[in-house]
Amino acid sequence: MPLGIPDEEFIRGKVPMTKQEVRILTIAKARIKPDSVVCDVGAGTGSISIEAAFQAKDGMVYAIERNPDGIELIKQNSQKFGVYNLKVIEAYAPAGFEDLPMLDAVIIGGSGSNLPSILDAVDKKLNTGGRIVMNCITIQTIAQCLEYMRKREDYTYEAIQVQVSQLEQVGRYDMAKANNPIYIVTCEKKRGAK
Numbered sequence: 114m115p116l117g118i119p120d121e122e123f124i125r126g127k128v129p130m131t132k133q134e135v136r137i138l139t140i141a142k143a144r145i146k147p148d149s150v151v152c153d154v155g156a157g158t159g160s161i162s163i164e165a166a167f168q169a170k171d172g173m174v175y176a177i178e179r180n181p182d183g184i185e186l187i188k189q190n191s192q193k194f195g196v197y198n199l200k201v202i203e204a205y206a207p208a209g210f211e212d213l214p215m216l217d218a219v220i221i222g223g224s225g226s227n228l229p230s231i232l233d234a235v236d237k238k239l240n241t242g243g244r245i246v247m248n249c250i251t252i253q254t255i256a257q258c259l260e261y262m263r264k265r266e267d268y269t270y271e272a273i274q275v276q277v278s279q280l281e282q283v284g285r286y287d288m289a290k291a292n293n294p295i296y297i298v299t300c301e302k303k304r305g306a307k
Contacts, residue, residue, distance in 0.1 A: 114194070116136075116140055117164075118133065118160070118163065118164060118194075119133060120132055123163075124186055124190055125186070126182055126186055127182065128157050128180060128182050128186055129158075130158040130160050131160050131248060134275070134277045135248060136160055136164050139220060140164050140165060142246045143246045143299075145165055145168040145169050145172075145217070146172070148169065149169040149172040149218055150169070150172050150175075150217050150218075151165045151173070151175070151217065151220065152177065152210075152216050152218075152220070152235075153165060153174060153177065153219075153222065154177045154222065154223065154224070155177070155178065155206065155222040155224060155225065156177060156178040156183065156187055156222065157183050157187075157223065158187065159178075159187030159191060159201075161220055161222060162191075162196075163191065163199070165220065166191075166196040166198050166199045167196070169198065170198065172217075174196075175213055176201050176202065177210075178202075179204060179205040179225065184203050205227075206225065206227060206230075206234070207231045207234035210234040210237070210238055214238075215240050216235075216238045216243060217240055217243050218244050218246070219235045219239060219243070219245045220246045220248075221235075222248050228247075228258060229257065232258075241303070243301070245268075245299070245300040245301075246300075247300075248295055249295065249296040249298060250296075254296075255296040258272075259298070262298070268302055269300070269301050270298060270299065270301075272298045273296070274296050275294065275297065276292065276293070276294040278290060
């Protein structure tokens with residue numbers, strides 16, 4: 114399946130979901146290969162997990178989610194899209210990392226105020242050259258993320274801010290309706306780092 118599944122195709126409920134345009138950028142920044150092992154932290158509905166599973170068709174995706182409604186939605190969406198290389202882990206991250214194999218990419222969509230602890234756990238499981246991609250909605254989360262990465266000499270990082278607006282028909286006019294801005298932070302574990 115091509116990257117960028119339309120939002121309306123996912124079973125959603127009331128669990129937050131990363132929108133299509135942000136998913137596309139997130140997956141592109143993660144540089145997922147066909148045999149990659151990926152973890153999606155704070156997986157929500159599983160929209161990123163599903164997109165990652167299609168990219169890592171010969172690999173494996175682990176979706177860590179604490180919300181029981183989210184767990185159910187990830188399972189339903191996996192079944193709907195016929196994704197079988199995705200394993201759901203019901204845990205409040207950083208719990209759930211201890212039994213994971215080494216990872217090529219980690220996508221963090223939700224951290225539940227545990228970002229430094231999650232990043233510590235990710236670091237122990239991330240292969241050299243592996244990537245962490247964080248979608249930060251709040252200023253506090255982007256600040257925590259950048260503060261953490263500035264202290265690390267074994268990572269390079271970059272950050273972008275994106276805001277997507279979609280046209281909405283209002284009578285005979287079209288207006289731009291803005292989604293919330295998102296910071297996407299991409300970190301790469303340097304070659305030679307332990």
